[in-house]
Amino acid sequence: MKKRFFAAALAAVMIAASASGCAQGSNTDSAAASGTGTASGDTIKIGGLAPLTGSVSVYGNATNNGVLLAVKAANDAGGINGKKIQYICYDEKGDATEAVNAYNKLVENDKVVALVGDVTSTPTLAVAQQAVNDNLPMISATATAAGVTTTGENVFRACVTDPFQGEMMASYTKKKLGAKTAAILYNMADDYSSGVAEAYKQAAEAEGITIVAEEKFQTNDVDFKSQLTSIKGKNPDVLFLPVYYQDLAQIAVQVKQTGVKAKLMGVDGWDGVLDKIDKSNADALQGSYFCSQYTAESTDSKVQDFIKAYKAAYKAEPNMFSVLGYDAMNMMIQAIKDAGSTDSDAVIKAMAALKFKGLTGDITFDKDRNPVKTCAILTIKDDAYKFVEYYKK
Amino acid sequence: MDFLSQIINGLGIGSIYALVALGYSMVYGIVQLINFAHGDIIMVGAYVTYLVLVVGGAPLWVAVLASIAFCTIAGVLIERVAYRRLLNMGAPRIYLLITAIGVSIFLQNLSQLLFTSSGKSMPKMFPSDSLDLGSIQLSSVSLITIVTSVALMVLLQVLVSKTKIGKAMRATSEDAGAAKLMGINTNITVAFTFGIGSALAAVGAVLYCGAYPLITPYMGGMLGLKAFVAAVLGGIGSIPGAMLGGYLIGVAESLTKAAGGSQITDAVVFGILIIVLLFKPAGLLGKNVREKV
Known part of the structure; x- marks a missing residue:
């Protein structure tokens, strides 16, 4: 086991060495000198981390x-400022230690200029702590904490x-909806549920x-x-x-049984409820x-184009995660384009000032680098989700 | 009249606890076995109902009968395969208890294998509207549940006190050895008790699905535990005791939640159990029998 790991590490080092070796000479990018990112001649290396195996795969x-x-x-459209993107993704199995190891490999061996x-x-x-020390531009597609x-x-x-x-x-x-009074029912043992409930209450x-x-419930x-x-x-x-x-499938039916007449409202945890509620009970929603x-x-x-391309490539329906992954990478690409270089500080500055039109709406960043964007409002009608509008508060 | 509505809510869930508690109580009464797999029988009943009603598309009464039949057979089969040899060998009670836990885990994993761990949704079985009686809100599902459970308890009481097999059950429970000498086939009597208990759990399962239309392989766990508490609270071995215990726990839960104490609901339930056992160790309606020497 140890031997194999050593061999793999050695191979990785050699590949990295040969890659940066061929970059010598032809490279004119300013980022080459910055230490945090080395753009090889005609490619820009962007790192990726994702649990590709394990319980959250x-x-x-x-x-x-x-x-x-x-x-x-992006590569089909000519890459970034004439350079192709080389995306290097490691499986971190959903584990923080694995993720940090993989991150170190990306930075030290692969010399990526940014991380998605x-x-x-x-x-x-865990990875963000490390990235701060390296000042590496980083965007997570889906981490909500x-x-x-x-x-x-x-x-x-x-x-x-979640609070947003x-x-x-x-x-x-x-x-x-012009409502004057509201009630909240939430799971107090769950961070997501109680976090959203608290934010809703204050707002x-x-x-x-x-x-x-x-x-509350448990x-x-x-x-x-x-x-x-x-x-x-x-x-x-x-x-x-x-x-x-x-939980919603149970609650909605009991709302009807107890005769509560209020309009029901919720957040993205609702997605998928129609698979869990029988047609004969769906009128509750x-x-x-x-x-x-x-x-x-x-x-x-x-x-719609994205959905078609996704289905063609993977023979599966895209979900919110795929869409956010797509947007996150495009935002990073856009930021590097705007910066005109792969210098960390320039990319971070470009990202902070980004005005981006993505699949998940028009996006800008607030001062805490969280996206401010429109949300899709959906309603449930005749046992189906219906898109109502994009809403921005 | 929120208070009265909350009592009705409590009696609704309490009826389901009571139906499951009856199974615990009868089996304990006859062979002193705490059958921890009993809670999972309700899960089996729920999945049979799901298969017949949703996958098979049969009407409700067929699903109810199929669920009762299947659970009865499952109950008898579990007794035959897992417990009978241990019982007849006079194995220590701890062996039986561990076997029961094993059966429970087996049933949960089997249904997870067959149906996956994600929940299955049940269709609407009873009219789900709420009835407005002046200021009181009644959910019709709660009413159906309460009436059915009371009717079943009366039937069971008649069965145990008036019929021949009921007499055999009582005799076996009092002294299995003596009953055997009097010509009672105790094996059949014990199997019959398991069958009846499981049939009641099957009815409980149908009522549960009517009120809470999402079933999972683990639904029997907490439900079984609460029903067990109900049986002990009422006096394990006593049929009216199991019913009383079920209703008490249901109402206690409902009132605790209504008072805003969702986080301590389970603590209140188990707290009541501890207090009752401190003052009445045999439970509310239990008889204080001296250990046989």
Whole structure:
């Protein structure tokens, strides 16, 4: 085992050495001198990290597939300022230690100029700590944990954070639905659910909506009738449910059983609920609203082209992860183009000032390097998701 | 009248606990075995209902009968394959307990293998509207559940106290050796008890699916544990005790959640159990029998 690892490491070093060797002489890029990035003559090396095997490999592969499509599209269109992109991705198995090892390999051996990754929050946080020391421009497609981008000036992300969705829906509740009162039911044992609930509550109160009830449940609960009966007594206009689709399937049916009349609203955890609720019960979700960063129902031709290309390449439906992977890579490409070089500071500056039109809407970055973008508002009608509009608060 | 609605909510889930608790209680009464696989029988019943109703497209009454039949057979089969030899050999109780846990894990993993671990959605079985009775909100599903469970308990009580097999059950429970000497086939009696318990769990499964239309291979775990607590609380071995325990736990849960204490619901349930056992070690309706020497 040790021997094999040594051999692999040696091979990697040799490949890297030969790659940078052939770069000598023909390279005129300014980044060659900056130490953090060496652009070989006619390629720009961008590193990638994703869990391609292991328990979260579903996310990793979907994201990486999206990234690969973006690289291919960019190279077909002539690359970045005449140079082809070379994308080097390592499998980190969803593990923070593996991710840091892979990161070191990318920086020291492969001499990448930028990083698109990681996919899940925990390894991303670990890698971000390292990337800050190297001042390497980095964008994660899908890591939602609040601390990811506050690690350093060089760390960005393509997905919106959990609290952002709560604020978005609070604004939608007031401005589009004209609701005056709202109730919240959330899973207090889950960071995602309680984080969104808290953000929604604060934003809704700031908008002038009265939160009449705030009920909680725990992971694996199936009986919500008591909480819903209490909510029913307060008669709110809107019931906000920042929960995952399995819980939603149970809650929605019990909403009907207990006779709660409020309009149901939620966030991207709802996606997939129609597979978990039988057609005969789907009327419980009729007319409810939720937001998502991506919808296959979108009328945007860019999205439809992407779906076609993705299906042709991978024989599978793209999901939110693939779309965010595609956007994240394109944002990095755009930033390097805007910077006109692969110098770290220039790319980071270009990224911070980026105005990007992606599959997940128009994107700019706020001061914490989180994206500010439109969200797709979806409604459920006759047992199907229906795209309503892109909404920006 | 929120309070009354909450009581009805509690009785609804309590009825399901009670139906499962009856199985624990009867089996314990007759062979002193805590059958931890019993909670998973409800899961088996739910998946049979799903297969017949959704995959097979049969009407509800067929699904109910199929679920009852399948669970009864499964219950008898489990007794025959896993427990009978141990029981007849007079194996220590801890062996039986470990076997029961093994059967429980086997059933969970089997259904995970067959149906994957992601949940399956059940169709609407009963009218799901809420009834407005003046100021009181009643969910019709809760009402159906409560009425069915009470009817089944009356039937069971008649079966145990008035019929010949019921007499055999009581005799076996009192003294299996003496019952055998009186010409009672205790093997058949014990198998019958497992069958009846499982049939009740199957009805519980159907009612559960009506109220909570998403089933998973692990749904029997916590449900079984709560039902076991209900059986112990009411006095294990006692049929009315199991029902009372089920209702009490259901109502306690519902009221705790309604008072905003979702995070301590389980603590309240187990807390009640501890307090009752401190003052009445045999449970609320349990008889304090001296250990046989």
